[in-house]
Amino acid sequence: MNTETLITGKWTLRIRRPEGAAIPPVILLLHGWTGDENAMWIFASKLPEHYLLIAPRAPHIEPRGGYSWHPPGEKGWPSLDDFRPAVDALLELLAEWPASVPADFSNLRLAGFSQGAALAYSFALLHTERVRALAALAGFLPDGAATFLDGESMRGKPIYISHGSKDELVPVARARQAVQLLDAAGADVAYCESDVGHKLSADCFRGMEMFFQ
Secondary structure, eight states, X not given: OOOEEEEETTEEEEEEOOSSOSSOEEEEEEOOTTBOXXXXXXHHTTSOTTSEEEEEOOSEEOTTSSEESSOTTOOSSOBHHHHHHHHHHHHHHHHTOOXXXXXXXXXXXXXXXXXXXXXXXXXXXXXXXXXXXXXXXXXXXXXXXXGGOSTTTTTTOEEEEEEETTOSSSOHHHHHHHHHHHHHTTOEEEEEEESOSSSOOHHHHHHHHHHHO
């Protein structure tokens, strides 16, 4: 895959430039806990070639290795407010995006794995108008998200959720809860659950591929 590493400001990114689009649409690839800018490329090979793919490295060094989207050491499930600084930092990144890599940031697509999925949910709930669609892979709605699901902000929003019934890191009940809450808020939810652990099954991988087609 023809990718490159881009360093801009305080960010280290891995990107894939699109083919045949002057101002391409964008998919932000948000890695999970202890990941980095390379972790999401297992999914990227199946994403359409006309997208600009941007995989940022999270800002916080994780003592166990890799990086995190919120400061390490916090106990319990993180809340939406825990992810708010990361969302703000991503918006700042997009606002200062280098002109040498043109892109359309008005309708973002987000794909996040595990902690990155929680960040994707947080981004979409805080800035619904900026997000066209999102895929939450082996992830969870952050605590406090339900209060942002009132009203019409998520109505009709395409959301793909994938989870393994044997996931020991993020219990499948968290994904089922997200489906229930987002359905009730009027989002257009597609859910794929498979008999695997903290990863995507082949069927759910194909579902994600079709979602972004």
